[in-house]
Amino acid sequence: xxxxxxxxxxxxxxxxxxxxxxxxxxxxxxxxxxxxxxxxxxxxxxxxxxxxxxxxxxxxxxxxxxxxxxxxxxxxxxxxxxxxxxxxxxxxxxxxxxxxxxxxxxxxxxxxxxxxxxxxxxxxxxxxxxxxxxxxxxxxxxxxxxxxxxxxxxxxxxxxxxxxxxxxxxxxxxxxxxxxxxxxxxxxxxxxxxxxxxxxxxxxxxxxxxxxxxxxxxxxxxxxxxxxxxxxxxxxxxxxxxxxxxxxxxxxxxxxxxxxxxxxxx
Amino acid sequence: xxxxxxxxxxxxxxxxxxxxxxxxxxxxxxxxxxxxxxxxxxxxxxxxxxxxxxxxxxxxxxxxxxxxxxxxxxxxxxxxxxxxxxxxxxxxxxxxxxxxxxxxxxxxxxxxxxxxxxxxxxxxxxxxxxxxxxxxxxxxxxxxxxxxxxxxxxxxxxxxxxxxxxxxxxxxxxxxxxxxxxxxxxxxxxxxxxxxxxxxxxxxxxxxxxxxxxxxxxxxxxxxxxxxxxxxxxxxxxxxxxxxxxxxxxxxxxxxxxxxxxxxxxxxxxxxxxxxxxxxxxxxxxxxxxxxxxxxxxxxxxxxxxxxxxxxxxxxxx
Numbered sequence: 001x002x003x004x005x006x007x008x009x010x011x012x013x014x015x016x017x018x019x020x021x022x023x024x025x026x027x028x029x030x031x032x033x034x035x036x037x038x039x040x041x042x043x044x045x046x047x048x049x050x051x052x053x054x055x056x057x058x059x060x061x062x063x064x065x066x067x068x069x070x071x072x073x074x075x076x077x078x079x080x081x082x083x084x085x086x087x088x089x090x091x092x093x094x095x096x097x098x099x100x101x102x103x104x105x106x107x108x109x110x111x112x113x114x115x116x117x118x119x120x121x122x123x124x125x126x127x128x129x130x131x132x133x134x135x136x137x138x139x140x141x142x143x144x145x146x147x148x149x150x151x152x153x154x155x156x157x158x159x160x161x162x163x164x165x166x167x168x169x170x171x172x173x174x175x176x177x178x179x180x181x182x183x184x185x186x187x188x189x190x191x192x193x194x195x196x197x198x199x200x201x202x203x204x205x206x207x208x209x210x211x212x213x214x215x216x217x218x219x220x221x222x223x224x225x226x227x228x229x230x231x232x233x234x235x236x237x238x239x240x241x242x243x244x245x246x247x248x249x250x251x252x253x254x255x256x257x258x259x260x261x262x263x264x265x266x
Numbered sequence: 267x268x269x270x271x272x273x274x275x276x277x278x279x280x281x282x283x284x285x286x287x288x289x290x291x292x293x294x295x296x297x298x299x300x301x302x303x304x305x306x307x308x309x310x311x312x313x314x315x316x317x318x319x320x321x322x323x324x325x326x327x328x329x330x331x332x333x334x335x336x337x338x339x340x341x342x343x344x345x346x347x348x349x350x351x352x353x354x355x356x357x358x359x360x361x362x363x364x365x366x367x368x369x370x371x372x373x374x375x376x377x378x379x380x381x382x383x384x385x386x387x388x389x390x391x392x393x394x395x396x397x398x399x400x401x402x403x404x405x406x407x408x409x410x411x412x413x414x415x416x417x418x419x420x421x422x423x424x425x426x427x428x429x430x431x432x433x434x435x436x437x438x439x440x441x442x443x444x445x446x447x448x449x450x451x452x453x454x455x456x457x458x459x460x461x462x463x464x465x466x467x468x469x470x471x472x473x474x475x476x477x478x479x480x481x482x483x484x485x486x487x488x489x490x491x492x493x494x495x496x497x498x499x500x501x502x503x504x505x506x507x508x509x510x511x512x513x514x515x516x517x518x519x520x521x522x523x524x525x526x527x528x529x530x531x532x533x534x535x536x537x538x539x540x541x542x543x544x545x546x547x548x549x550x551x552x553x554x555x556x557x558x559x560x561x562x563x564x565x566x567x568x569x570x571x572x573x574x575x576x577x578x579x580x581x582x583x584x
Contacts, residue, residue, distance in 0.1 A: 070523070070580035071514050075499040124579030131576060153467075153489045155498065158513045159525050162467060162489040163578035166475050169447035170575045177452060193489070195440035196428075196468040201448045215440035215468070216430030220494070224430050234435060244438050 015039050031251045040208050040251055042188060045097035045114040048147050052110055052255050058101030060093070061109075062132045067094050067125040071158045079156040082118070090117045094125040095150065098133045100142075104259030106266065109133050109142050113149040113194075120150030122194055123157040127164025130198065134171035137180055143262050144175065147185040148199040151217075152192015165197035172201050181265035183258060186213050186236070186245070204246045204261055207236040208254070213244075268332035274316055274324050278535065281309040313535040320484075323510035326492060328484040329463045333538035335545070336395075337364060337379030337422040340462065343545030344552070345370050345377065351408060353400075357437060360401030362393040362429070365408040367417070371553065376412035378405045378473060379422030382463075395464075396429035399442035402472050406446050409453060418456040418556055421473040426491065428469030443472040450475040451571065454564035458555050460548055461485045461526070462537070465515075477571050478555040479525070481517045482544070483532040487525065488515035524578060527555075 013022050018037035027034065031051050032041040043051070050056040066083075073079040087094075095117040100109045111133045113120045130146065137144045153161040175182055184202025186195075188211035196215055199205070207213060214234040222229060232238055236248045249257045267286065269279045288302040320328070328334075341348050345368035352359040365378045380397065383389035405421075412419050428439055450457065457476035465474070465487030481487065490498075492506035495513060499505075514520075517529045530547050533540035559567060 064583050066582040066584060068580045068582045071512065073512050075512070124581040127579050128581045155490055155495055155513075157579075158489055159487055159515065159520060160523060160579050162471055163525060163575065165468065165471060166447060166451075166575045167578055169444070169475070170451040170572050173448045173451035174572065176448070193468055196443040196472075197447055198444070200438075200441040200444035214435050215428065215443070216435065220430045221432065221435070225432065229432070233432070242436050242438065244441055 016041070033251050038209065038250070040188065040210070042115055042149065044116060045093070045112040048112040049097060049099040049101075049110055051251070052103060052112075052145070052147075052258065053099060053101035053108075054103065054105065058099035058110075061098045061100055061136065062129045063093060065094070065125050065129050065132070066092065067123050067157075069156075070124070070160055071156065073156040073158070075156075082156070086117050090114060093117075094129070095120045095122065095154075096126045096129050098129050100136075103145075103255065103262065106259070106262065107140075107142055108145060108258075108262065109137055110145045110147065112147040115149045115189075118154065120148075120194075121152065121154035121161075122150060122164050123154035123161045124164060126154075127161075127167050130168050131171045134168070134175055134182075137182075138171075138174060138178060141178075141180060143181040143183070143265065145183045145185060145258060145262075146198055146202075147187060148190040148194050149187045150190060150192070150194040152194055162193065165193050168198045169201065172198060176203075181262060183261060185254070185258075187211050189213070191215070191217050200244070203265065205244065206247050206249050206254075206257065206261075207239065207245050208251055209236055209248050211236045213239050270327070270331060272324070272327050274320075275327075277312050278309065278316060281305055281312060285309060310534065313539075317535070321507070321511065322486075322514070322516050323492060323507040325484050325516045326464075326486050326506075326510050328536050329486045331536065331538050334463055335537055335541040336384070337381050337424060337462065339541060340422060340460075340545055340548060341368065341377055341379070343542065344549045345375065348377065352404070354403035354407060356400065356403060358398075358400045360393075360398050360404060361391050362395055362397040362425075363401035363405055365404050367408075367412075370418075370420075370556070374415070374417050376408055376417050376419045377422070378408055378419065379462075380425040380470075380473070382424060393429055395425045396427060397425065397469060398429050398431070398434045399437040399439050402428075402442040402446050405473060406449055409450065413453050413455050416455060418458070418559070419453070419476075420552060421457065421459050421476065423459060423461040423465050423470045423473055423487075424463035424485075425466045425469045426464055427466035428472065443468050446472040447475055451575070452568055454568060456556060456559035456562075456567065457571075458552055458559070460530075460552070461487050462548075466491060475571075475575065477559055477567060477574070478527050480528045480530055480548075480551050480555070481520060481526040482530050482537060482548075483517055484536050485517060486510075486515040487517075487520055488513050523580075
């Protein structure tokens with residue numbers, strides 16, 4: 001069963017956590033949450049935007065931005081080819097889709113990351129789209145929501161992917177100064193350079209339940225300390241307990257929570 | 267002196283030892299023995315030969331050379347009246363990152379930098395130059411203090427990365443780095459960044475968002491270590507050499523990408539061959555850039571800093 005595109009296709013599906021057999025349509029209508037155990041299946045960027053904007057209506061922005069291959073990077077296959085494969089398989093939008101529409105009748109820009117596109121990794125295209133999203137908020141005095149879902153910076157773009165952390169931070173710093181709200185939503189998984197930049201820079205940081213959130217990935221930490229990690233380490237509940245999150249919000253409540261919170265700052 | 271065993275440095279390291287021994291045996295004599303002179307010439311020639319054709323991986327190894335000068339050595343050479351300040355006022359002091367105030371050309375200035383250890387005990391105490399969140403929070407505390415008194419900030423980058431441990435995660439390693447980035451973007455004082463050795467990913471960038479980014483010739487700066495990259499891409503850490511090549515993490519390429527502003531030339535053989543000369547070069551670089559930055563009004567400086575980082579990256583627009 002493949003992760004990354006909401007509940008798997010097919011008439012019947014199996015919950016990854018409790019093993020319950022679910023009717024596909026039922027799980028989809030339930031915002032890709034298992035009705036038996038509340039497991040939150042990973043959503044695609046478009047599913048996410050559909051679920052947050054009023055009536056699922058929004059226009060997507062900056063669709064012409066694509067990844068390039070500045071390093072001419074090759075591992076088992078050239079990065080250039082890898083991008084093409086993902087563009088064909090997942091869509092041309094790279095690892096983030098930016099939408100503008102209404103949340104509870106207020107204009108909002110939401111950038112939703114796409115995990116199915118190279119693990120949601122952040123290269124120059126992702127950085128550019130999020131930076132443009134922030135600048136549009138500055139131009140039109142709109143609030144910004146970023147739904148993070150990413151393994152971190154995209155290695156194949158080397159140092160330039162690291163610089164996207166600085167680039168987005170600079171834009172969000174401007175939003176802060178201009179008193180425009182930015183809410184960060186952290187979903188499973190949010191790690192590496194994405195966590196160490198915009199995902200932790202929200203005026204409010206909100207996470208979905210049981211999401212893996214951290215700086216270093218669990219495998220890296222295990223290799224460093226040569227110990228197995230405790231149960232629940234780096235999950236949303238762990239971060240809330242350690243003061244890193246404002247709230248953990250069930251997917252069913254996410255839209256209304258965002259609407260309420262954005263209302264405080266409007 | 268520490269000797270490395272990397273094959274490409276074998277002859278050079280052997281000659282270094284030989285020269286040191288010869289020098290020691292000739293202390294007090296005013297003449298240079300022909301033997302010593304020959305060894306020095308041989309070393310010069312060998313360095314010229316090897317360094318004209320360094321691979322990116324070999325540059326990484328130089329950036330990690332155990333004799334390479336670390337932040338406190340540069341601070342000692344370049345500044346006067348340095349007073350180190352400790353602690354983040356929240357949890358602890360982090361010896362992997364040093365911070366404080368000093369004078370540069372007589373003017374007060376804030377200094378922040380990663381600090382690696384020299385011997386085993388110090389390496390452990392300084393956690394191999396890998397800060398925990400409290401290190402980054404100490405850095406931000408000092409930076410904000412610098413802003414209050416309108417003092418420029420100089421940062422020195424030399425870290426394998428931010429520490430990936432349980433305690434660091436518990437105390438919000440990601441949040442600490444993220445907070446430095448968003449704050450540094452708009453601090454209304456000049457920030458000059460000097461990458462002296464290893465620029466290890468987010469742990470380096472957390473001190474790296476400045477008006478000018480200077481980089482020592484044989485330093486490296488990367489999104490991930492070559493070993494980490496190889497482990498992920500090929501499930502094989504030993505292919506770090508290939509990964510270093512692919513990551514293009516050396517000063518020359520980074521200058522082409524616009525990630526750094528200037529390369530600071532190292533002494534023949536690298537910073538560790540003549541730390542004093544390296545310090546002088548860094549000092550001159552800081553002086554030159556600081557003079558330019560001091561002419562700018564804070565708003566203009568912040569706006570330029572914004573444009574600098576805003577323009578980084580290469581994406582297609584079709």
